[in-house]
Amino acid sequence: MSASLPSSSPEANPFAGNQSAVQRRETTVRWLLRLSTFFIVAVTVAIVMHILVKGLPITLRSEFPYVNVKFLTELPGTLHVIFDKQGNATETDVNGADEIKKQLGENFREEKTISYSGGGILGPIVGTALLVVVSVSVALFLGVCSAIYLSEYASKGKRVEMIRLAILNLAGVPSVVFGLFGLGAFVLSAPVLTDAPLERSLFSIPLGLTYLSFQGWDTCVLSGGFTLAFVILPVIITASEQCLQAVPHGFRETSMALGATRWQTIWRAVLPFATPGILTSSILGIARAAGETAPIMFTAALAFKDKLPWQKDLPPLPADAGLFAHWEQSVERFLGIFTESVQALPYHIYTLAARIPHNEYSERAQYGSVFVFLLLVASLAATSIWMRRRLRGKYKW
Amino acid sequence: MSNPSSSPATSAPIVEIRDMDFSYGSKIALHDIQLAVERRRVTALIGPSGCGKSTLLRCINRMNDRVPSARVTRGAVLVKGKNIHDEDVDLTQLRKQVGMVFQKSNPFPKSIYENVAYGLRVHGENNVEVLDDAVERALRSAALWDELKDRLQAHALGLSGGQQQRLCIARAIATQPDVLLMDEPCSALDPIATLKIEELIHQFARDFSVIIVTHNMQQAVRVSDYTAFLHLGKLIEFSPTELMFERPKEKLTESYLRGTFS
Numbered sequence: 001m002s003a004s005l006p007s008s009s010p011e012a013n014p015f016a017g018n019q020s021a022v023q024r025r026e027t028t029v030r031w032l033l034r035l036s037t038f039f040i041v042a043v044t045v046a047i048v049m050h051i052l053v054k055g056l057p058i059t060l061r062s063e064f065p066y067v068n069v070k071f072l073t074e075l076p077g078t079l080h081v082i083f084d085k086q087g088n089a090t091e092t093d094v095n096g097a098d099e100i101k102k103q104l105g106e107n108f109r110e111e112k113t114i115s116y117s118g119g120g121i122l123g124p125i126v127g128t129a130l131l132v133v134v135s136v137s138v139a140l141f142l143g144v145c146s147a148i149y150l151s152e153y154a155s156k157g158k159r160v161e162m163i164r165l166a167i168l169n170l171a172g173v174p175s176v177v178f179g180l181f182g183l184g185a186f187v188l189s190a191p192v193l194t195d196a197p198l199e200r201s202l203f204s205i206p207l208g209l210t211y212l213s214f215q216g217w218d219t220c221v222l223s224g225g226f227t228l229a230f231v232i233l234p235v236i237i238t239a240s241e242q243c244l245q246a247v248p249h250g251f252r253e254t255s256m257a258l259g260a261t262r263w264q265t266i267w268r269a270v271l272p273f274a275t276p277g278i279l280t281s282s283i284l285g286i287a288r289a290a291g292e293t294a295p296i297m298f299t300a301a302l303a304f305k306d307k308l309p310w311q312k313d314l315p316p317l318p319a320d321a322g323l324f325a326h327w328e329q330s331v332e333r334f335l336g337i338f339t340e341s342v343q344a345l346p347y348h349i350y351t352l353a354a355r356i357p358h359n360e361y362s363e364r365a366q367y368g369s370v371f372v373f374l375l376l377v378a379s380l381a382a383t384s385i386w387m388r389r390r391l392r393g394k395y396k397w
Numbered sequence: 398m399s400n401p402s403s404s405p406a407t408s409a410p411i412v413e414i415r416d417m418d419f420s421y422g423s424k425i426a427l428h429d430i431q432l433a434v435e436r437r438r439v440t441a442l443i444g445p446s447g448c449g450k451s452t453l454l455r456c457i458n459r460m461n462d463r464v465p466s467a468r469v470t471r472g473a474v475l476v477k478g479k480n481i482h483d484e485d486v487d488l489t490q491l492r493k494q495v496g497m498v499f500q501k502s503n504p505f506p507k508s509i510y511e512n513v514a515y516g517l518r519v520h521g522e523n524n525v526e527v528l529d530d531a532v533e534r535a536l537r538s539a540a541l542w543d544e545l546k547d548r549l550q551a552h553a554l555g556l557s558g559g560q561q562q563r564l565c566i567a568r569a570i571a572t573q574p575d576v577l578l579m580d581e582p583c584s585a586l587d588p589i590a591t592l593k594i595e596e597l598i599h600q601f602a603r604d605f606s607v608i609i610v611t612h613n614m615q616q617a618v619r620v621s622d623y624t625a626f627l628h629l630g631k632l633i634e635f636s637p638t639e640l641m642f643e644r645p646k647e648k649l650t651e652s653y654l655r656g657t658f659s
Contacts, residue, residue: 155465250503254565257460257499259492259572260519266517269505 029107055371058364060378071120071368075306077342079118079361091361093118097121116304116348117365121372126308127221127342128373131300132380134225134338135232135289136282142229143236144278150237151244152266171234176294182227185297188216190223219341221309224300231295232285239281243274276391283384290377293346301347303355309340345373398538409478411436411576411606412457417472419456420447421464428630430472434576439598439607441621441638445658448627450610454578457481457608458495459488459659460538477575493520496574500581502562504553509545512553512564516572531571540597556591560589566597570605577601579609583616597618614654618642626650 002109059068080097082090084107101108146167189202191214197204201215217223247270255269256262293301310333317320317325352366410433419427427449431609434440438555441467442450452461456474459481461467473480481491493516504512513532514522522528532549536542545551552565569577579598583591598620601607617624618638624636626647634650635639645651652658 006539248503250499250501251505253463253499254497254503254505254568255461255515255519257458257492258516258568259489259521260515261489264519268515273506382587 050373051367051370052075054363054367057300058368059371064234068120072372073122074120075123075308076116076121076304076348076365077119077386078116079114079365081112081114082108083112083362085109091118114359114361116352117356117362121345121365122367123305123308123343123347124296124345124348124369125372125376127301127344128346128376130221130309130337130342131224131228131288131344132286133294134221135228136285138226138229139232139236139285139289140278140282143233147237147240147244147278148266148271151241152262152270158335167237168237170230171238174294175231175292178227178231179295179298181230182223182295186217186223186226187219187299189214190217190226192217217339219298219300220303221300221338221340221342224296224342224344225338227295227299228289229291231292235284235288236278236281239284240274240278243281244270247273247279276388279384279388279391282383286380286384287377290373290380291346293344293350296344296347300341301344302341303343303347303351305341305343309337309342310334312336312340345369345376349373399588403649410434411477412608413475413478414453414456415473415475417456417474418470419452419461420468420470422466425470426467426630427456427554430631430632434608436606436608437602437604439602439609439620440623440624440625442608442610442625443612443617443631443653444627445653446612449630450627451580453627454497454580454608455577457576458492458497460497462488466589467539493572494574495576495578496569496572497578498562498566498569498580498582500584502558502565502585504561504568506552506554506558508550509553509556509564510549513567513571515568520572530643535567535571538570538597538600540593541565541567541613556598557590559586559593562586562590563597566594570601574605576606576608579607581610581612584612591616614642626653628653 014240031356059071060066061068077093080092080094082092082097082100082104084090084104092100097111100113150160150163154163167263170277182329191212193207194213194215195210197211197213198215201213204211204215251269251273256266262266312333314329314333317329349366349369352362352369355364399535404606412434414430414432417427417430418425418563420431430453432453442453443516444450455461456469457476469482473482473490473650475481476491476495479486496516505515507515510532514528514533517531518526522531533542533546541560544560545556553561556564562585566579567576580630582596598607598609602622609617621638623635624638624641626633626641626645626649628649634645634647636646641650642654645654
């Protein structure tokens with residue numbers, strides 16, 4: 001029977017056969033995957049290059065001190081551009097405009113004013129830094145507390161699953177909704193201690209000398225920081241819980257067996273070893289908190305403010321004021337930072353890009369802000385990474 | 398090895414388990430256990446895997462409390478004559494008296510010093526001199542002092558496996574417990590490291606009671622004065638080690654010791 005088959009055919013080349021269709025599909029798939037990846041990388045590079053090319057010339061200078069000091073250290077203002085009849089443009093602020101016009105005299109042709117595009121961006125930088133500090137502090141505290149509860153205390157069951165689901169849902173809430181929540185909760189109805197409750201106060205509880213009035217914190221760093229804290233809480237809780245779970249179970253057992261209480265065990269044998277991971281999670285939180293615009297639009301940020309949060313007019317102290325009075329005023333000035341509204345970088349960029357007529361001057365301010373913004377977020381994240389490195393070296397198992 | 402028959406027990410048992418039933422939820426893990434552990438003796442718990450010997454060990458310092466639904470359903474566990482499930486028992490104080498060493502050596506990723514001082518620190522001891530003394534004493538007892546005295550601040554995870562386990566033993570005895578529970582302390586160690594730990598156990602029996610769970614019957618013979626054989630959650634036989642290995646009373650014990658166990 002085998003003799004009837006051509007004996008050479010199975011021997012000829014068992015690996016041959018018409019494989020080209022299969023091979024073509026392989027190649028196609030490989031290139032599809034490769035190109036998708038390259039595309040993403042290309043877009044990322046394009047974004048960074050775009051911002052570098054447009055932003056670097058505004059922020060850096062070719063001669064000493066190599067950075068645009070004015071741009072980084074001045075508050076934003078209205079830019080006045082004065083043209084003479086030869087078409088030469090001179091840029092100045094509101095105070096210099098008249099002087100230059102007088103000098104030009106007959107030669108003066110035209111004056112353009114561009115809002116928000118003059119001066120520097122110190123106000124937005126300071127505002128964003130403050131918002132990030134407040135929101136990350138609040139979110140880390142609340143987030144780590146609830147992660148500890150979920151991971152170490154709560155008994156595994158339906159209730160905990162429900163809590164987890166709620167936290168995940170919090171992550172899905174659009175940021176503008178957080179903004180409105182912050183407006184309602186923190187700006188308009190959070191409790192404050194005051195001697196004279198406002199009329200809009202929801203209700204106030206007399207406490208002898210003062211009142212606990214639910215009249216809100218107004219538009220300020222504190223309101224914005226708390227609102228942003230809720231935006232980043234899900235990330236921080238989820239990541240912190242994973243970090244706590246990653247600490248070997250044996251550490252807890254050993255600690256308990258040595259007679260430690262539950263909290264002692266968490267404080268001495270679990271939390272120190274989870275800290276590097278928790279800090280990593282705060283990196284994501286920082287970037288997110290710094291970048292969000294919607295949650296701070298109604299709660300903390302102003303399009304324009306001509307003062308830094310600590311430049312508040314306090315009554316001047318008498319010449320013979322004691323050390324305590326000075327100290328007291330410094331404290332008041334420091335606390336006042338958190339009850340002031342601020343400018344913030346993302347909102348400033350939005351204002352420059354969308355709220356005023358577009359021209360070369362506004363574009364310049366806009367890209368300068370974007371560049372500084374990216375740099376700020378990157379350096380905050382770098383600090384976090386550096387802290388994590390140091391802690392990792394100390395606690396590894 | 399001290400011969401228990403030649404030095405009769407002079408005082409009440411340090412650990413006494415009376416008619417105890419223990420279950421995980423609806424699954425009964427230990428049934429009708431009766432055991433009296435003498436002071437300053439080494440007691441070995443042997444038996445096939447899953448027989449409940451580790452569970453029994455963890456009943457003595459209530460480590461099973463950490464498992465939800467696990468509980469003693471009948472009987473009592475007495476340590477130094479006191480029922481450890483009494484309402485006025487402070488778990489942290491119980492565990493200060495009943496130390497434990499686990500199967501897997503698990504030093505904290507801290508310095509050697511901080512590992513040994515951990516138990517004292519959680520009990521509120523912050524006096525540096527007291528801590529220094531206790532750390533030295535514990536490390537000497539665990540035969541680690543000469544090896545480690547010059548690098549107490551070094552990271553504990555830089556030690557060898559055997560040293561790590563001895564460090565865990567030092568950590569457990571730093572609070573000067575009356576009972577030391579050891580859950581297969583040598584199962585992950587090489588023969589030389591095992592030998593060192595067995596030597597330690599002999600020395601410990603001068604100062605306190607040791608209860609050791611072991612898979613290794615030769616080890617039980619080498620280190621223990623008494624042996625308890627458990628099978629399927631029941632205590633089959635409990636007698637002086639020599640007696641049990643020479644003339645087991647129960648058929649089940651005999652077949653287990655001979656290795657003809659089905």
